[in-house]
Amino acid sequence: MRHIISILIENEAGALSRVAGLFSARGYNIESLTVAPTNDPSLSRMTLVTRGTEDIVEQITKQLNKLIDIVKLQDMTAGSHLEREMMLAKIRVANQQEREEVKRFADIFRGRIIDVSEETYTIELTGSSSKLDAFIQNLGKIQVMELVRSGIIGMTRGETTLSL
Amino acid sequence: MTGAEIFVRCLKDEGVECLFGYPGGAVLHIYDALYRQDKVKHYLVRHEQAATHAADGYARATGKPGVVLVTSGPGATNAVTGIATAHLDSIPLVVFTGQVPTSLIGNDAFQEVDSIGITRPCVKHNFLVTDIKDLATTIKKAFYVATTGRPGPVVVDIPKDVTAQRAEYYYPPDVSLRSYNPVVKGHIGQVKRAVQLMSTARRPMIYTGGGVILDNASEELIEFTRLLNFPITQTLMGLGAFPAPDRQFLGMLGMHGTYEANLGMHNCDVLIAIGARFDDRVTGNIEKFCPTARIIHVDIDPASISKNVKVDVPIVGGVKTVLTDMIKLIKGNGFKTDKDAVTEWWKQIEEWRGMDCLKYDQTGDIIKPQMVVEKLYQVTNGDAYVTSDVGQHQMWAAQYYQFNKPRRWINSGGLGTMGFGMPAAMGVQIAYPDATVACITGEGSIQMNIQELSTLKQYGLPIKVITLNNGYLGMVRQWQEFFYDKRYAMSYMESLPDFVKLAESYGHIGIRVEKPGDVEAALREAMTIRDRVVFMDFLTDREENVYPMIPAGAGQNEMILV
Numbered sequence: 001m002r003h004i005i006s007i008l009i010e011n012e013a014g015a016l017s018r019v020a021g022l023f024s025a026r027g028y029n030i031e032s033l034t035v036a037p038t039n040d041p042s043l044s045r046m047t048l049v050t051r052g053t054e055d056i057v058e059q060i061t062k063q064l065n066k067l068i069d070i071v072k073l074q075d076m077t078a079g080s081h082l083e084r085e086m087m088l089a090k091i092r093v094a095n096q097q098e099r100e101e102v103k104r105f106a107d108i109f110r111g112r113i114i115d116v117s118e119e120t121y122t123i124e125l126t127g128s129s130s131k132l133d134a135f136i137q138n139l140g141k142i143q144v145m146e147l148v149r150s151g152i153i154g155m156t157r158g159e160t161t162l163s164l
Numbered sequence: 165m166t167g168a169e170i171f172v173r174c175l176k177d178e179g180v181e182c183l184f185g186y187p188g189g190a191v192l193h194i195y196d197a198l199y200r201q202d203k204v205k206h207y208l209v210r211h212e213q214a215a216t217h218a219a220d221g222y223a224r225a226t227g228k229p230g231v232v233l234v235t236s237g238p239g240a241t242n243a244v245t246g247i248a249t250a251h252l253d254s255i256p257l258v259v260f261t262g263q264v265p266t267s268l269i270g271n272d273a274f275q276e277v278d279s280i281g282i283t284r285p286c287v288k289h290n291f292l293v294t295d296i297k298d299l300a301t302t303i304k305k306a307f308y309v310a311t312t313g314r315p316g317p318v319v320v321d322i323p324k325d326v327t328a329q330r331a332e333y334y335y336p337p338d339v340s341l342r343s344y345n346p347v348v349k350g351h352i353g354q355v356k357r358a359v360q361l362m363s364t365a366r367r368p369m370i371y372t373g374g375g376v377i378l379d380n381a382s383e384e385l386i387e388f389t390r391l392l393n394f395p396i397t398q399t400l401m402g403l404g405a406f407p408a409p410d411r412q413f414l415g416m417l418g419m420h421g422t423y424e425a426n427l428g429m430h431n432c433d434v435l436i437a438i439g440a441r442f443d444d445r446v447t448g449n450i451e452k453f454c455p456t457a458r459i460i461h462v463d464i465d466p467a468s469i470s471k472n473v474k475v476d477v478p479i480v481g482g483v484k485t486v487l488t489d490m491i492k493l494i495k496g497n498g499f500k501t502d503k504d505a506v507t508e509w510w511k512q513i514e515e516w517r518g519m520d521c522l523k524y525d526q527t528g529d530i531i532k533p534q535m536v537v538e539k540l541y542q543v544t545n546g547d548a549y550v551t552s553d554v555g556q557h558q559m560w561a562a563q564y565y566q567f568n569k570p571r572r573w574i575n576s577g578g579l580g581t582m583g584f585g586m587p588a589a590m591g592v593q594i595a596y597p598d599a600t601v602a603c604i605t606g607e608g609s610i611q612m613n614i615q616e617l618s619t620l621k622q623y624g625l626p627i628k629v630i631t632l633n634n635g636y637l638g639m640v641r642q643w644q645e646f647f648y649d650k651r652y653a654m655s656y657m658e659s660l661p662d663f664v665k666l667a668e669s670y671g672h673i674g675i676r677v678e679k680p681g682d683v684e685a686a687l688r689e690a691m692t693i694r695d696r697v698v699f700m701d702f703l704t705d706r707e708e709n710v711y712p713m714i715p716a717g718a719g720q721n722e723m724i725l726v
Contacts, residue, residue: 010343013292014280025285055470062467068289068309071343164342 002031003057004076004083004154006162007046010069011037018067019046028052028060032085032151040164043071047153074162076154083154087125087132092143094119102142109135120145167296167327168197171260174303176203177335180231182222182594183207184215188235189275190262193327207594207623210615212239214587216246217613220255221588224574225549226595227380229256229310236262237275240321241282245581247317248286252578253401254378256315258306259283265325266294279321288316296329304339313346314465315378346464350481350489358436358460358477359493365434366505367456367512368394371417371446374401374577375439375463375483382406382570384487385438391494392501395513397425399440401577404567409546414513415522418446419714420559423521423723424513426714429454430721431512437461439483442472443578452719462486521712521725522563531680533557533632533704536687537564540602540630543687548600549592551575553585553609556638559710561604583612589627590620600628600691607633607660607701617670620697628690629699631663634706642709646724667699676701 009015016035023030031049038045050060057075064073076083093099102121106113111125125135129152136144156162165173171194175183182205187195198206209215212234219230230250234243240261250257261283264273280292289309291302302320310318362368370392376385382405389396389412396406397417406413415422417429429435435457440446447453453473461468461475462483469478479486493499526532537560540548546568552558552575567573574592576584589603610631620627632638640655664674673693677686677700690698712723 014284017281018284021284055474059467059471062471066465066467068341068344 001054001057002049002051002077004081004152005048005050005061005064005073006076006154007048007064007073008038008071008162008164009035009044009046010071011042011044012069015044015069016046018069019048019064022063022067023050026059026063028056034151034153043164047151049152071164072162074156076156079160080157081154082157083128083152084126085129085132085152086150087135088122088148089125089136089144090120090122090146091139092119092145093121098142102139105135105138111135165330165333166193166197167299167322167329167331168193170296170299170331170333171303171322171327172197172201172204173333174300174335175231176201178303178307180204183231183233184209184218184591185233186212186215186235186239188239188262190236190239190264190324191233191327193324194233194262206233207619209587209619211613212242213245213583214590214613214616214619216243216257216259217249217581217584217587218591218594219257219259220246220250220584221551221574221591222595223250223255223257223591224588225571225592227571229258229307230591232257232259234259234261235275236264236279237277239275240277240279244282244286247283247319249576249579249581249584250317251286251288253374253576254315255317256310257317258310259317259319261319261321263292263321263323266323267325269323279319283319286317287319290319290321292321293326294323296326296331299326299331300333300335301339304336305341308339309341309344313344347466347480348464348482348485350462350479350486352489354477354479355486355489356493358479359490359499361434361458361460361477362392362436362494363499363501365394366502367431367433367509368392368436368506369428369432369434369457370394370396370436370438371399371429371440372396372402372405372438373399373440376402376405377570379439379464379483380570381439381484381487384484384491388487388491388494391491393506394436395428395510397421397428399443399446399577400562400575402440403562403573404570407568408566409568414517416562417720419448420563420710420712421714423519423712423725424516426712426720426723427516428513430719432457435459437475438487439463441468444472447472448714448720448722449717452721454720519725526680529679531677531683531702531704533560533634533702533708534564535680536630536632536683536702536704537561537604539684539687540604541565543684543691544600544602548572548602549574549589549596551585551589551592551601551603553603553605553612554580554582555606555609556642556708556710557604557606557609557632559639560632582609585609586620586627586629587613587616590616590625593625593627594623602628602630604630604632606638607631607635607657607663608637614666617667617672617697617699621671624695625697626694627697629697631699631701632704633660633663633701634704634708635660636706639710641707645707645709646715663699663701667697670697672697672699674699674701676703678703
């Protein structure tokens, strides 16, 4: 099963490699990983998506908790949560018909065209991973020249927080 | 004060009496500061690996953290094997590695290596000190992390320029890390559930490991075990926590464990695992492990629980406090074990014990290796510190030396590091100058750190080296005999040195023993020599095997007995 694990980690050099190293050393897989500082400059927040049986995910959270730099972590998938991923896609729009079609798709998926050149549109799209997948699929034969996805970030719903 | 002076002062204030190391460019300031004081004694080894093993032996024998100082680059990489050894056995070490100046880090400077990166997977934690203001606090944190919770090695990488900069000296009396709060007290509800389960047990087994020794919980374990009158077995790492000659002790379990211990495990209905981690050398085939048991597991490391084997009553906590809580409940009103069932169980166990699975035949004129270990036990009254290397001799030492007390049996259980024994013995002898320290080894292992005979001479450390010399890498040969149709690929040691002359060339005493009748006298003579090493080369039966043995993939009830 897919699990989203959110981690508060000391904002220190090498902290990321401790997490990445743990996953490679123990043979766990990482589907996506994002990391950035938080409103507390001493902390970074990491969101990690992994897949595994319940036993493996339990080991993953225990092993992560053992890392000295990790302050707190939470398996988001245990409860109701929000998740978002951002994508930038540079798409070839060679003619009027393609321009209109891509514009229409972008609108339907609530994406935005953030850059335009003679033959390209660059679209920013935010949502769940499956929504981003669906957008790409719908483009059909229209050529995607370049694609970048941020990986997932997430938060629990309601009053509970992952904070100190 | 300079960084180097701060470093030395921190060690002193931390109560460090000795450290093991080897100088080099990046740590010259520190060595100069060490030279100008006499509180912290430095022992110069001949190879950095030996420094880590010596500190490790010191730590295992005393319970205090072992301290190591090595230079950057090759100094650090040579130390890695010892760091990994300590990591797998949860031994508290603080290893200081020199580093090139901060301005050169990342430039492929002379003797530069990413010590933090290289050691990351085999330490409990590591630190790079880039600011002189952080030096003292980081050293405090390193000792704190190494010695608390599940102990382990911590590396502190110190660039050379930091050791030259100046700062005010302040060593914090204690330190806390918001991200590190090891649990010590076990959840009392879980402890009650565990004790309740013990009262229903008809075929109980107690299985304990190195955690009991690390937490100094031997007394509590003895009281607990006696109160319950349950049989107890111990892992390779756990030997000595419960006295081996005791009736309730069934010997070591696992791959080379006794018949009664392994069958006891396989047939038990309640398993009480304390400070042990269900290592593959203990469980054998995990699918066949303890098929009828409900399992209680006490461990300070939550990640050890249900890692290999699913347990029914997990208790995260320090072994000592959890055992103390259990003892209170057991002594309290209303606790009873199922005495009739347990008596029946003991009858069954005594039947298994009657197989005498460790018997061997010392007739003829070839020395049996088991006999050498038994004689050592008799000659030292079971009171020696015994270190070992890795292989057949290690198993024989574990099987035939009956450890009475904790911290007396010192070996590389997890990583299985050949070359561990002699430097570890060095560390033990430094901790306890008057004690008898014996290193049981083989002619293969001893050559992996033989250079330390020089260190032993320099400091006048009278360890007893007991080489069980069969001219083979014995454990490899045994596996090749059983599983590779006796194709002895590279397990034969050609061109062995004359160990007697070798020992003598270092200024020690060498004794070669070839006849069974000479073994005891040689050992007795060795015990009288207190100013240098006695290197005993016992020529033993070349193709003796370690029995019993659970082959890879088999269950604990599927032992090869002879």
